[in-house]
């Protein structure tokens with residue numbers, strides 16, 4: 216069985232590591248972050264194939280993954296209902312998935328999870344890979360790059376593949392259920408909510424609250440508000456903290472300028488249904504992420520392969536990032552099963568996953584373009600079809 220090295224120990228790396236270690240491979244995950252990882256990110260929409268994949272990673276039957284909801288609702292700026300759609304779904308969070316997958320991996324004797332190890336450079340030779348890291352050299356039969364949108368490994372092998380800014384950002388945040396008014400809770404809390412101001416879109420749903428609790432009264436509402444931010448000027452302003460320091464690679468939640476937060480909250484009162492404006496107002500620490508596409512034309516080079524966000528990033532309208540990484544991990548498991556020729560197995564993996572990855576990026580672009588079309592250049596006359604938006608957002612395509 217080949218010895219597998221994995222760069223990146225977030226959800227993509229953990230899913231691949233679990234599946235491969237359970238299949239009998241010796242697996243070493245190399246994660247750059249030294250400290251605790253479980254406070255990152257916010258809500259994640261799950262799909263049936265993700266849940267099936269998690270069970271294959273060892274998630275016990277009946278494990279409570281998150282908060283189950285019955286369907287979706289769109290509210291206009293006054294709070295009136297524009298449309299409803301029954302669509303049961305389970306909403307979870309990055310930290311809940313991370314805790315589950317990390318715990319499952321640590322039970323496997325064939326797996327190691329090494330933190331504080333940054334992959335720097337990879338050399339391939341006839342018998343395997345030699346990976347230079349901040350903590351010395353690791354040898355293996357192959358390297359899987361699950362090191363995210365700014366992948367060091369992808370940059371070494373395919374330097375021309377770069378994230379492309381979509382022209383808008385996502386303001387995100389969590390608001391505890393307990394602080395909301397009864398009216399606000401009843402209007403939206405139990406559902407996947409939508410609001411469609413011109414050229415913008417807010418979505419949100421309930422997730423586990425503090426302490427990962429999912430019982431009513433202790434949950435939180437996760438919102439994602441897509442807003443235009445043309446580059447370079449407006450984007451640079453948002454990525455600059457209150458002390459004037461610019462963070463072009465991503466601004467951490469505690470650095471987002473209080474002036475930008477105050478302006479965003481004021482816009483929320485003007486543009487969003489009151490139930491959503493209340494959530495935005497009472498969220499203690501909104502943060503923001505620019506939205507990117509990442510589109511690859513190759514996924515493997517001999518003994519190195521890309522997976523998860525290192526391979527493709529689709530705009531979060533599709534809600535497929537974690538599910539797509541799971542599909543990559545399952546395809547790797549199947550390609551490497553019983554493989555003597557590692558390079559041929561990784562070619563088979565690339566062939567299986569290139570088309571689906573490209574399609575999901577295109578789908579995210581289409582949904583984003585539809586959002587932007589109404590409102591751009593002052594065109595506010597073209598209303599969006601709430602039923603269409605609800606039916607196409609965060610569904611398994």
Ligand SMILES: Cc1cc2nc3c(=O)[nH]c(=O)nc-3n(C[C@H](O)[C@H](O)[C@H](O)COP(=O)(O)OP(=O)(O)OC[C@H]3O[C@@H](n4cnc5c(N)ncnc54)[C@H](O)[C@@H]3O)c2cc1C
Pocket residue numbers: 222223224225226227228245246247248256258259260261332333334335361362363364365366367368385387439504522523524525531534535536537538539540609
């Ligand atoms: C606004 C927004 C909303 C989203 N909503 C959803 C949703 O509802 N559903 C969904 O499925 N997905 C969603 N996503 C996407 C999802 O978060 C990602 O697709 C998913 O987490 C993919 O994870 P990954 O493991 O491939 O990459 P990442 O999570 O980026 O992990 C990369 C890891 O590699 C490590 N690393 C980086 N460089 C190195 C190095 N040189 N050496 C070692 N380690 C390294 C990093 O520290 C990190 O831990 C959303 C994304 C955004 C921005």
